[in-house]
Amino acid sequence: MKASDRFPVSTTLLRRLAYASIVANVAIVVTGGAVRLTASGLGCPTWPRCTDASYTTTPEMGVHGMIEFGNRLLTFAVGIIALAVVLAVLLHRPRRRGLLPLAVAVLFGIPAQAVIGGITVLTNLNPWVVGLHFLASMVVIAAAYALWRRIKEPDGPAVAVVPGPLRTLALLTTVVSASVLVVGTWVTGSGPHAGDGGAARNGLDPEQISQVHADGVFLLIGLSVALVFAFQAVGATAAARAAVVLVAVELGQGVIGFVQYFTDLPALLVGAHMLGSCLVLLATLSVLWSTRERRPAPPAPAPAATATADRVPAVA
Template sequence: MSRLDRLRDRWPISPRVHAYAAWSALVLFTLIIISGAAVRLTGSGLGCPEWPRCNGTSVTPSNGHAYIEFSNRMITTPVSIAAVLCLAFALLRRPYRRDFTVMGALLAAGVAVQAVLGGVTVLTGLNPVTVMSHFLLSIATLVVAVTLVWRVVRERREQPQTPSHDALLVRMTRALTVVGGAVVVIGTAVTASGPYAGGEGTDDTVSRLGIFGDDTFKTVIMVHARIAAVFGVCAVALWIFARLRGARDLYAPLTAVCLAVALTGAVGTLQYHILDYPAWTVWLHVASVTLTWNALVWSYLAAGRAERVAASDDVSPREPAAPREPAAVS
């Protein structure tokens, strides 16, 4: 018996306890994205200009913007605990499942890489590329967190981990996920080229993304808005198609996607066309995008794989036709 088996016998973890850790990780990984956006939008991105210390003389903050930035760093602590518990509980749970261990390890690794990347982001003065990478890595980690929760829930309900639907529905759902991912990536470029560089509150000059020169912000907004509109139309069309095909287990996730997209679109219209891009609308936009992404990953998992069509067993080779008798000659 291995050491891990002995530990599992001594401190067995039930699937229910493991599920609590998985749900906690999903909630905390979602919240830290939203809190990170608040740091940027309050101009507190360089409130603590050093890493891992807050400044050259102290680990703790000393002013308002430093407290905001440092608080976001501290949220990493419960996120790290949740990720480590997902890994530890996966190793000790009965019955043991290797895929849960892999996902727990990925969550823990994601936290470690994010901590380093966050430090690089601060040390490079909020370089737009590192800021974008920081956000997109968080989005990628959410894929793992949602997948872990999905599998935990399916196991407890004694449902297959990967459902099956007709091939066209599966392909359409996967394509919608790809388009949604493109919307998220381009959205990070909008923020990276926009007016909220993250250093306004501390009077720091922060470079902006300038791939299209002075028109970068307007250009990426235009591209983002058009692709987002296509994504929204496709989401509604897929919801209707799933209803027509009777895919009941896709109703809830696709409905969540459509509602989240509607909320995101309303906030986007408000911030760009009515209120001239105030910071609080950008924060709402980031929050709604994060929820949309969670629902989209949920939809991808619910679509599963294309169902196999069994070949019919009662098909027999055609018998050759009997020769025709020659017509009588009178």
Template sequence: MSFVLNVVIIATGGTVRLTGSGLGCTDWPVCTPGSLVPTEELGIHGIIEFANRTISGPLLIAALLVLFYSWRSRQHRRDLFTISTVVLALVVLQALVGAFVVWMHLNANLVGFHYLVSLVIVCITAAYLVRMYEAPGPRSLAVPRAFAIFTHVTTLFMAITIFVGVLTTGAGPHSGDANIQRDGFDATLLSHIHAWPGYISLALVVVLVVWSAVARLRPARWAIALLVTLLVQIVVGVY
């Protein structure tokens, strides 16, 4: 549930930005200085922004429940307890960053950091799900070491692509509010720079797919899923 909610809040956060609802609520934790919830004058933008921040409550509850579950089994699954503790800390951090995003009127760097924290939480909760179904105890490589190293290199280039993509978005027109000043970078130049590690990532993922298929490795289906997702992302990015 924690994983799903963090994916959802990224989607709703994107909706906030693309609909220009970033300051639909002008204060935090209340929507306006005189109201906890959106008022009629705020219109649809207030509803969209408030709906996004409302997800933080279930997120926190889910993180606490996972931590409690992991705490009960911490004697033989210390890894799960550690991961759930990190997730809870990041959820709290995410809420605080969201507050500063509003207080500082959609500062582009803060908005980008806000997104990156959510993405890190998604990655960590995904790792929790994978480990939850594994047997406790020392872990051994399920793939050749060379394949594992190559996967880490691919992850690095994908992380670079995402980071430059955040900078590109920060320089672009969709700030979350039409009246907000962007970060001052050249969006056209950044879009080209953003594409370079993207092309490299695509090539590396293709190699992962072929390698895992030829060697009949366990991650073969996940590699194909990653390639499909990356292709969809490229189409969306170009569009």
């Protein structure tokens, strides 16, 4: 008897595990932000060990060591959830196409992201590497979201539910959303929260790069509002609802961004802004997903019946 027959995994359980993976990966972004915002980025001054002689923090390293080491431990928890998702996909029947590659991508993306995090420590929190560390988490979150959405879809072909130009507009909005995230890491790399008092900054002018970031946000909001009206015009109700959610998340994120800028970047608001970045990404992907749907594959045609009399020789 196969393992999938002895320990069947329902679609409901699989979706819950995939959703837990999304939440866990968002949580590690927020805790990673806490490491930087509390100046604990070098709480463990080396990697993969916490010190040259220990894999764990020591009392001498104080609260900064505890915060950094705690974030490293959380990586293992996120990895365990991702492994559980892979096993659940293997035990799920009927297995849908595309689930296993996505689950494996999330699983292997977590240690890859951890390695980049180790490089940030080994490079004394180089701001460009720190930014890459954040963006790697965004890629893992996107893969986890794609897996969660794919679980409830049938194996049929993907069919657009909006006209081609609107699908293109949604793709353009996704690209702009991603670019806003990238530029946001440049803003962070130019600002005061380096993760450690001795860490270098990227050399960009904070005011100028913040203006570039704000311009990108305005463009993103404009595109998103256009999607709301365009989807409503063609009767794409689900897509319009997803676009409304995206606009709401963007406006909330924009308010946090402006308040933190004009209040000299308090750590709590910067942390909330990092959480908002994850929510903007997820809302953007929701809009993109709403422009198409998979429909069940048509059943295979039955073989044409052949008359028995045509195949039996006549008897004299």
